[in-house]
Amino acid sequence: MTDPSDTTSLAEHGAEKRDLPQPPPLRITPRTALFLDFDGTLVDIADHPDAVVVARSLPALIEALARRLDGRLALVSGRSLGALEALLGSLDVAMAGSHGGEFRPAADGGIHALADPLPDGIVDALSGFAQANGGLLVEPKPFSVAVHYRHHPHARDDLLACAEGLATAHGLKMKHGKQVVELVMPGSDKGSAVASFMELDGFIGTQPLFVGDDVTDEDAFRAVARFGGNGILVGPMRATAATWRLADVAAVHEWLAAALEEKAHP
Ligand SMILES: O=P(O)(O)OC[C@H]1O[C@H](O[C@H]2O[C@H](CO)[C@@H](O)[C@H](O)[C@H]2O)[C@H](O)[C@@H](O)[C@@H]1O
Secondary structure, eight states, rough: OOOOOTTHHHHTTTOOOOOOOOOOOOOOOOTTTEEEEEEETTOOOOOSGGOOOOOHHHHHHHHHHHHHHOOOOOEEEESSSHHHHHHHSSSEEEEEEEETTTTESSSSSSOOSOOOOTTHHHHHHHHHHHHHOOOOOEEEEEEEEEOOOTTHHHHHHHHHHHHHHHHHHOEEEEEETTTTTEETTTTOOHHHHHHTTTTTTTTTTEEEEEEOGGHHHHHHHHHHTTOOOEEEEESHHHHHHHSEEOHHHHHHHHHHHHHHSSSOOO
């Protein structure tokens, strides 16, 4: 069964049915900065967070691009940095995890918190809900918590109500991604992560691109637009702040790999 959070269509949003063009080839110039989402962008969505298949070529592709961009590349994910490292190995690349809560400017730069930890009791409350509803998967992260209902679609509405109640009571933000509901601290999102990177030497003055598939990437699409850049939506067309669209994960890999074939641009 397809959940609307997996493929939120234009019709569901009542938006104009106009597709976005493909992005032009990625040109690596001193003004190029690249932000990449992970799930649904660099790896296909799988039934379980641990079941994603990382293409053998992916870690080397990311590192090669980061080198060609002189470090102006960052992964910006809802996952924890620990989960990204478990899947990709230890990469010499900037990253933000937990929807902007964890921030690592460069591999040797240490991890900085961009958010406060969740208040006590939130993970327990969601775990209690998960147990009482057939054992939904709870994924605690350093600065957020996700509850996956992919295998328990009947629990979706009650989960949304439970998470909304906790968010209101504790001043948290709720995110509804692909068959997942997450609670994060206010101000912690992918847009704030992009803005933090854009303050760093190297990123300042660049025209950033953000490639992402999920509604949680919309904050980042809006953020790159504020810096004169562009968002690239991955997957089916839907209402979005992105300006270009790539069909799927395979198209993202091709678009990225093609940039390495190009000569450097001044
Ligand atoms: O920001 P992202 O890098 O796209 O991460 C978003 C969430 O991705 C993971 O969940 C999603 O992918 C799983 C594997 O394909 C899938 O089973 C799940 O239904 C999706 O919601 C991850 O587990 C979350 O922590 C991330 O926030």
